[in-house]
Amino acid sequence: MNPRAGSGEIGRALGEHERTVARRIQRLIAWRVIHPTALFDTARGGLGSAVQLRLEVERGHMERAAHALAECKDIRRVVGVSGRSDVLWCEVVVAGRGGLHTLMTEGISGVTAIEKFHVSTTLRTFTTVAEWHAPLLSPGEERKLRAGAVRLVSPLEDQYELTSTDHRVAAALIRNARISLTDMARELGFSVATAGRRVNSLLERGILHLRTEVEPALLGLPVQAQICLKVSPAGLDSVGTALAACPEVRYCAAITGTHNLILEVAMEHEADLYRFFGERLGSIPYIADFACELITHAYKRGAVIKDGPSGMQGSGTP
Numbered sequence: 425m426n427p428r429a430g431s432g433e434i435g436r437a438l439g440e441h442e443r444t445v446a447r448r449i450q451r452l453i454a455w456r457v458i459h460p461t462a463l464f465d466t467a468r469g470g471l472g473s474a475v476q477l478r479l480e481v482e483r484g485h486m487e488r489a490a491h492a493l494a495e496c497k498d499i500r501r502v503v504g505v506s507g508r509s510d511v512l513w514c515e516v517v518v519a520g521r522g523g524l525h526t527l528m529t530e531g532i533s534g535v536t537a538i539e540k541f542h543v544s545t546t547l548r549t550f551t552t553v554a555e556w557h558a559p560l561l562s563p564g565e566e567r568k569l570r571a572g573a574v575r576l577v578s579p580l581e582d583q584y585e586l587t588s589t590d591h592r593v594a595a596a597l598i599r600n601a602r603i604s605l606t607d608m609a610r611e612l613g614f615s616v617a618t619a620g621r622r623v624n625s626l627l628e629r630g631i632l633h634l635r636t637e638v639e640p641a642l643l644g645l646p647v648q649a650q651i652c653l654k655v656s657p658a659g660l661d662s663v664g665t666a667l668a669a670c671p672e673v674r675y676c677a678a679i680t681g682t683h684n685l686i687l688e689v690a691m692e693h694e695a696d697l698y699r700f701f702g703e704r705l706g707s708i709p710y711i712a713d714f715a716c717e718l719i720t721h722a723y724k725r726g727a728v729i730k731d732g733p734s735g736m737q738g739s740g741t742p
Contacts, residue, residue, distance in 0.1 A: 427460035427601040437568035460601035472519040474546040485537035494724035505717035544679040550668035554633035558643040574627040640690035648719040652683035659710025
C-alpha cells in the first residue's frame with residue numbers, strides 16, 4: 425500500500441516486531457517476490473500519452489516479441505492473453521501527436537513479427553495499479569498504513585512542468601521506492617532535506633504514484649483478465665468511477681475506440697469472474713457490450729521485467 429512505510433510503521437499496523445518486519449521485507453525483495461517501485465502519471469507529468477496496444481504476432485514468435493517489447497524503455501506493460509493465439513497487450517508512452525503518428529506508421533523500433541496492431545489512446549485513468557491492493561488487510565490495518573502516506577494537494581493541475589531534478593528523483597524511486605532520503609541525497613548530490621522536499625512534491629502533485637509490484641497470483645488471486653467495455657458516452661464517467669471502486673479492479677481507464685473503457689481485474693477463481701460479469705457489469709447501466717480475455721502471462725509491469733511466475737528484474741524507467 426505504501427512502499428516507503430518504515431518497518432516500525434508496518435510492524436505497529438500488523439502487530440509484528442520491527443526487526444521481524446524488516447527481515448521479511450528484505451527477504452521478499454531479495455527473492456524478487458516484491459519490487460518497491462513507482463509509476464508516472466504520464467499526462468500530469470507532461471511525458472506524453474499512455475497508449476494501449478493490442479498486438480497480433482506471427483505464430484510461434486510470441487515469446488521473442490514479448491521479451492523484445494519488455495526491453496523497450498517506453499513500454500511499461502506487456503501481457504499475453506487468451507482468445508486468439510499469439511496476442512499481446514502493451515501500454516506504451518508516446519510523446520505528443522508526433523509520437524503517436526510515428527507509432528502508427530512505423531510500429532515499434534526493434535520489434536519484428538508483429539502482423540497487425542490496434543491502438544487506443546488513454547483519455548482518463550479512473551484508477552491505477554498503484555492504487556490497488558489485494559483485500560488481505562483489515563480496515564484498521566489499512567487506516568494505520570495509509571495514515572503515513574503523502575496526501576495529494578487539492579485541486580490537482582492537469583499538467584505540471586518537471587525539472588531535470590524531478591526526473592532524477594523519480595528515476596531513483598522507480599528503481600527502488602524504499603530508497604532512504606540519505607542514500608538518495610548521496611546518489612543525486614544534494615541535501616537530505618532537499619531530497620525529502622522533492623519526493624513529497626512529486627507525490628503531493630500526483631505526478632508519481634508509489635507501488636509495490638507483486639504478482640496477484642502470489643496473493644491468492646491467480647485469475648486475471650483484461651476487459652474492454654462499450655459504454656454510452658453519457659455514462660462513461662459514472663461507469664468508470666463505479667468500476668474503479670470495485671476491489672477486483674486493478675486498473676480502469678477511458679480510451680479511444682469502439683470499446684471505450686478498459687479494465688484489468690484479479691480474482692481467486694473463474695467463478696468469481698463469472699459473478700463479476702453478472703453482478704458488477706450487469707448491474708451498471710450504460711454498458712452495451714464487453715469483451716474479456718484472460719491474462720495468461722505478464723512479461724512486464726511498470727518498470728519491472730518478469731523472468732518467471734514470481735521472479736522479477738528491474739528495467740529502466742518508463
